[in-house]
Amino acid sequence: MGNPLLDISAVVDKDFLDKFEEIVKKFKVEYHAGGATQNSIKVAQWMIQEPHNVGTFFGCIGKDKFGDILKQKAEEAHIDAHYYEQDEEPTGTCAACITGDNRSLVANLAAANAYKKEKHLDLAENWKLVEKANVYYIAGFFLTVSVESILKVARHASEKNKLFCLNLSAPFICQFFKDNLMQVMPYVDVLFGNETEAAAFAKEQDFDTEDIEEIAKKAQALPKDNKKRQRIVVKKDSKYGGAIFLFFRVASDKFETFPVLPIDPEKIVDTNGAGDAFVGGFLSELVRDKPMDQCVKAAHYAANVIIRQAGCTFPEKPDFN
Numbered sequence: 001m002g003n004p005l006l007d008i009s010a011v012v013d014k015d016f017l018d019k020f021e022e023i024v025k026k027f028k029v030e031y032h033a034g035g036a037t038q039n040s041i042k043v044a045q046w047m048i049q050e051p052h053n054v055g056t057f058f059g060c061i062g063k064d065k066f067g068d069i070l071k072q073k074a075e076e077a078h079i080d081a082h083y084y085e086q087d088e089e090p091t092g093t094c095a096a097c098i099t100g101d102n103r104s105l106v107a108n109l110a111a112a113n114a115y116k117k118e119k120h121l122d123l124a125e126n127w128k129l130v131e132k133a134n135v136y137y138i139a140g141f142f143l144t145v146s147v148e149s150i151l152k153v154a155r156h157a158s159e160k161n162k163l164f165c166l167n168l169s170a171p172f173i174c175q176f177f178k179d180n181l182m183q184v185m186p187y188v189d190v191l192f193g194n195e196t197e198a199a200a201f202a203k204e205q206d207f208d209t210e211d212i213e214e215i216a217k218k219a220q221a222l223p224k225d226n227k228k229r230q231r232i233v234v235k236k237d238s239k240y241g242g243a244i245f246l247f248f249r250v251a252s253d254k255f256e257t258f259p260v261l262p263i264d265p266e267k268i269v270d271t272n273g274a275g276d277a278f279v280g281g282f283l284s285e286l287v288r289d290k291p292m293d294q295c296v297k298a299a300h301y302a303a304n305v306i307i308r309q310a311g312c313t314f315p316e317k318p319d320f321n
Contacts, residue, residue, distance in 0.1 A: 001121075001149060002037025002142045003112035004059035004083060006070045009096040009311050032311060033073040033081075034094050035059065035112065036139040036169060036276050039312045042077045043280025043302050044287070047318050052078035054287065056129050058149075060084040060115035066091035067111075082129065084120035086111065096272070096311060103272055115142075117149040134162050135287045137279070140169030140181065147180040154187035158226040163286065167279060168193035171200035178204050186225040190232045190286070192279055198235055213255050232292070236278055236299075258296045261304045273312030278303040 010027040033042060041055035048054050057074070061067040061083045070091055074081040092112035097104045120126055130136075136157050138150055157164035166188045168174055173181060174197060193201065195212060202215045205222075209215060216233040224231055281302025285295040301320045306312055 001058040001136075001153065002139050003035045003092060003109060003145065004033070004038050004057070004061055004070060004074075004081070005035040005092040005094040005107060005109070005112060006066045006073070007032040007034030007094050007096060007311060012097045030311075031069050031073055032313065033070055033077050033079065034312065035092070036141055036167070037137065038074070038079065038081075039273055039276035040137060040139070040280040040283060041079055042312070043277045043306070043314070044284040045078050046314050047281055047284035047298060047302060047320065048287075049317065053080035054078075056080040056082060056133065058082055058084070058115075058120065058126065060086065060089075060111045060113075060120070062089055062091040062111040063087045064090050066093060080129075082120075082126060084115055086114060086116075086119075089114045103270055105272065113145055115146045115149065117146055117152065121146075121149045121152060130156060135165065135283065136163065137165040137167075137283055139167045140173040140177075143173055143177045143180040143184065147183060150184050151187075154184055155225075157189075158187045161226060161228050163189045163229070165190040165192070165279075165283070165286075167191075168197040168201055171196055173197075174200040174204050186223050188224075188231060189226070189229045190234065191219060192234050192236070192282075194236050194275065216255065234282070234296075236275065258293070258300070261300050263304055263307070268307050270310050271307050274303045274307050276312055277306035277314075 008029050008031060010029040012027055038057055038059065041057050045052070045055055057079050061070055063085050067083070067085065071081065071083065089111040092108060092110045094105060094107040097106070121130070130153055136153055138153070142150060154164050164187050166184060168191070198212060198215050199210060201219065202209060205218070207215055207218045209218070212235060216235060219233050220231045222231070278299045282295045282299035285298045298320060301318070305314055305318070
């Protein structure tokens with residue numbers, strides 16, 4: 001569940017960045033089903049391949065042309081998208097303007113901000129889809145939209161001993177939506193975040209440390225509703241260098257580091273979407289009950305593929321074992 005955006009990508013000239021509304025009229029564009037959460041579900045489905053429609057996605061769109069395109073692109077990506085469609089706000093978009101090797105992103109959440117729990121999540125046919133799932137993933141961005149929807153899903157996961165995953169997503173979520181975040185935190189089984197998000201989280205929670213290991217330990221030790229599962233904290237490097245850190249407790253405290261896959265910098269086309277892809281790869285193995293090191297391996301592979309492509313796109317099939 002998250003903010004569905006129609007990604008609109010075009011190669012433009014530099015002067016165009018001040019008037020991106022003309023993008024569809026003046027330039028050859030590509031459309032993709034986007035938004036952080038939807039990107040992750042899309043990548044997870046690509047990694048899994050068969051069966052299709054493994055991931056169900058909820059979010060709000062408009063009853064308009066871009067909404068129709070988004071539904072088509074989600075279907076092509078084999079996402080089982082069940083959008084709340086309304087006509088008060090237009091479908092959210094994210095324009096990716098490409099000038100040489102640089103990317104300028106301009107997002108307009110629009111309808112994505114208009115999701116209503118009582119008009120969509122609470123409907124019997126949609127709640128059945130929630131009950132059918134075993135793993136739940138929501139990016140922190142949705143905390144700004146419908147925390148009551150997140151809490152309903154999170155509490156269900158806790159009561160049924162299912163996995164609930166949350167991404168910190170951005171420092172401003174930790175800073176300005178701290179209350180919403182901490183309402184949800186007791187239900188989080190897997191927490192994702194990079195070092196800047198972790199630092200912002202630690203500051204807002206008065207952890208009194210900038211050490212990443214200590215931040216992970218303190219986040220892991222926060223109150224948790226479902227005592228049958230111990231919280232896992234996954235920290236990824238936001239620059240896609242260095243290492244991935246995974247902290248968890250089994251028989252004893254353990255902090256593990258997994259090096260990323262090597263890549264020639266000249267082969268990096270676009271790092272946008274690398275974090276979403278990382279989560280998608282991780283989820284693709286998590287839903288199949290694979291061990292944590294396999295989940296991290298898949299996460300690294302997916303991110304490594306996506307940064308070789310323009311936008312959050314990928315080849316027809318993965319080459320991953």
